[in-house]
Amino acid sequence: MRTSIATVCLSGTLDQKLVAARAAGFDGVEVFEPDLIASPLSPEAVRARAEELGLSLDLYQPFRDFEGVGQELLDRNLRRAAAKFALMHRLGIRTMLLCSNVATATSGDEHLAAGQLRQLGDLAERFDVRVAYEALAWGTFVDSFDAAARIVGLAAHPRVGLCLDSFHILSKGHDPAGIEDIPADRIFFVQMADAPLLSMDALSWSRHHRLFPGEGDFDLGGFMGHLVRTGYDGPVSLEIFNDTFRQADPFATAVHARRSLRWLEHETAVATRRARRGSDEGAGSTSEAAAVPDEGAGAHRVRMATTLLPAVSPPAxxxxxxxxxxxxxxxxxxxxxxxxxxxxxxxxxxxxxxxxxxxxxxxxxxxxxxxxxxxxxxxxxxxxxxxxxxxxxxxxxxxxxxxxxxxxxxxxxxxxxxxxxxxxxxxxxxxxxxxxxxxxxxxxxxxxxxxxxxxxxxxxxxxxxxxxxxxxxxxxxxxxxxxxxxxxxxxxxxxxxxxxxxxxxxxxxxxxxxxxxxxxxxxxxxxxxxxxxxxxxxxxxxxxxxxxxxxxxxxxxxxxxxxxxxxxxxxxxxxxxxxxxxxxxxxxxxxxxxxxxxxxxxxxxxxxxxxxxxxxxxxxxxxxxxxxxxxxxxxxxxxxx
The missing domain is CATH 3.10.180.10 (2,3-Dihydroxybiphenyl 1,2-Dioxygenase, domain 1)
Incomplete structure (x- = not known):
């Protein structure tokens, strides 16, 4: 499983965050735009630093409030996007996160949104980048992954796909089983976050109470089981907004974060086995991966390699x-x-x-x-x-x-x-x-x-x-x-x-x-x-x-x-x-x-x-x-x- 972490999860400067992520064993990072803006490093220097550390730069985020708007605002949004795509080219990042509109959308017409995303895809193609569209739980018109999937399907553009975020899906009580209906090539990126079950508005819940996998109440193993059965094999990243982590030592937090993804990998392997064989078989350190033989048209394939942890019996x-x-x-x-x-x-x-x-x-x-x-x-x-x-x-x-x-x-x-x-x-x-x-x-x-x-x-x-x-x-x-x-x-x-x-x-x-x-x-x-x-x-x-x-x-x-x-x-x-x-x-x-x-x-x-x-x-x-x-x-x- 390819691992990534958003720089927003860690305290410190952008360079410290990159070093901490690599020291903890992550494969890549998402660059949170405020971290880049506040950094004295040029985009080229950030790219070189990541290459020196052996880190991939997987995602640039976030791009906000694009779709569902009138023509005049759309034109301004496209100019804004062109500037960000040029910046991504300098950074060497090929995927940008686009959040569903929460502030400027005036229409919930999915065909209108799809047409505007298609224009964004045409622009992205000129820069050889992609756009991963994410439904925010508090989006004005698009607040569910299935709505975002419909819009991406209507856009029908190879440069426009989905970002699936476990928090936005599970906090709304949506059934993640529907993920299995999404073609794997339409899923460009995946962000994982756990959280305690709280009765509060989704925005405050998301901004202050996200947790690393294994610390909250979400069934992330089940979520990942649905994901891998689509055939998705891209990065699995952490995007954790949490007041504590932003104040703690970045190196300790990065190790903590990497531990959470290793646990999630194990839970994913368990969930995959359970679904495949109808029972939860004992653990060992075997890999649950490669491919499931085709079983006819539309059969799901598992390509993501996930490894079980050694089994432990309860202490005697x-x-x-x-x-x-x-x-x-x-x-x-x-x-x-x-x-x-x-x-x-x-x-x-x-x-x-x-x-x-x-x-x-x-x-x-x-x-x-x-x-x-x-x-x-x-x-x-x-x-x-x-x-x-x-x-x-x-x-x-x-x-x-x-x-x-x-x-x-x-x-x-x-x-x-x-x-x-x-x-x-x-x-x-x-x-x-x-x-x-x-x-x-x-x-x-x-x-x-x-x-x-x-x-x-x-x-x-x-x-x-x-x-x-x-x-x-x-x-x-x-x-x-x-x-x-x-x-x-x-x-x-x-x-x-x-x-x-x-x-x-x-x-x-x-x-x-x-x-x-x-x-x-x-x-x-x-x-x-x-x-x-x-x-x-x-x-x-x-x-x-x-x-x-x-x-x-x-x-x-x-x-x-x-x-x-x-x-x-x-x-x-x-x-x-x-x-x-x-x-x-x-x-x-x-x-x-x-x-x-x-x-x-x-x-x-x-x-x-x-x-x-x-x-x-x-x-x-x-x-x-x-x-x-x-x-x-x-x-x-x-x-x-």
Missing amino acids: EVTYVELRTGDLRELRHLLRQLGFRAHGAHRSKDVELWSQGAARIVLGAPEAEQDQPTVAGIGLSVQDPAAGADRARGLYAPAVPREEASGEEPLLGVRAPDGSEVFFGAVRGAEPQWVREFGRPDDGDPPSIERVDHVNLAQPWEHFDAAVLFFHAVLDLRTEPTTEVAAPVGLIRSQVLRSSDGVLRVALNLVPSGASADAILPQHVAFATSDALSLARAARGRGFEPLDIPDNHYDDLQARHELEPGLLEQLRELNVMYDRDGVGEFLHFYTHPVGTVFLEVVERRGGYAGYGAPNAPVRLASQYRHRHAVRQVGLANPVAS
Whole structure:
């Protein structure tokens, strides 16, 4: 699959955007006109720079408000187009994007529009270029790809074809199956964008909320499946208008973008197989391409080469979570109070292990040369660690070098966008082999904690979308609906991803844009137990002081759920929070934050699969009070009237 990216997706100068696109492995770029106009490079210099980098210049865009106008304005539009075609000739770009008219059209007559596009095609032929006509979702008269296809068909000019944009098609709810009715030689260009499903006007939605493939709610694999069955084999490009990406580092964004297209290529191969054989066959790294034999007149042909990623099975276990903090003593103290046992230091690495049941915490100090996240890593046991690592590297996740002494279990690691690490190890029965590389655990009470329930990672604004794509694509996790929670530092956006069986759950929280350093959201690890109340009471006997929850929370619980009085009093006494849905109950409590990390213990009763979202504002406010000395100014001595 030939890949391209619009320069509007990236921050920086035009030259920086070209370098970033090539460094990330793109084949070509779309040149967004404002980027060229603002550049000190001449069109010839831009062309030479792209050739030097090995990039093709695939599209010049956008040309606006051309068709459906009166003769006088049409003449001016044709003069304007001639100037742009001459510029494209200097750049060496052969295709121009023409957006459907949103401002100056006075007629919706498709025959009129087709005739005017035919005149534009005649002009394009003089310059040896092409015009790709795109229906904007907010076009005055042309706002659907099938209308644009009819007009292109009526124009019947070899220099006039279509640009298909997934956002404009899917945001309007149009069925992309109709793409298969378009001849491949009439599709000149394809732009891909994902997006969350939002209830807002299409223009604002498009300008501010587009996402890279795999981060939103659109079925882009299905969309691409329809496209490749037309026989289209041209560039598949990204055109993402998003406020975050335009502020982030262009090199990081370009890698993020390339990862999204590699994931989309895989999804396209899956969709093509499904349609061809009636079932979704297992993955390998085989190519889904070449040609489908002709099956009579009008038969569709698949010419685009798409390659499947290595298959990954769901993790069998979260084998450990690694925490790095400068205050190891307090974390050790908390773990001991919760019933964890110390194994001591690793025999060759500067980390230590604590365990209870199948929950294991690796503790280490931050590395001096980098600002490492508090939750520094997650270890997973999988059926085929090499396949997991290969899939991650195929999705442009950098490998994490790891030295192994003789006899130590090999673990294969990759780095997530925020700098945290994911390591793959083999399934080894009841206990991973690497546990024996630490000392024997000290004595302790029978385990009350069973395993890691979920991991919560706070994400800076520039990493949030990239992290969603990383966990979705690399680990093949399912995304759950996004939630928003009010907190003292702002509105917190949260995205949960989980494996199909729920063994691995990762919650990503977006740090509010512009938040000050003292408003950083803490990250945490949640442990599963079958009896949260008993564990909380036993921990209290070891001196544990939970995060303090206001009495108002328990009064509200009683009003919402009408709890049995004895249960309510236990919850209040132990600072255990409670939630209930239609299938089960959820009990959970928290430790105080240690720097930017805290721990949670959860009990799931029945089929409860959530995370206590109604309680999150209370927890966030309690943590904020704990981290910041809240001055009760004037309450004790109110000003006299």
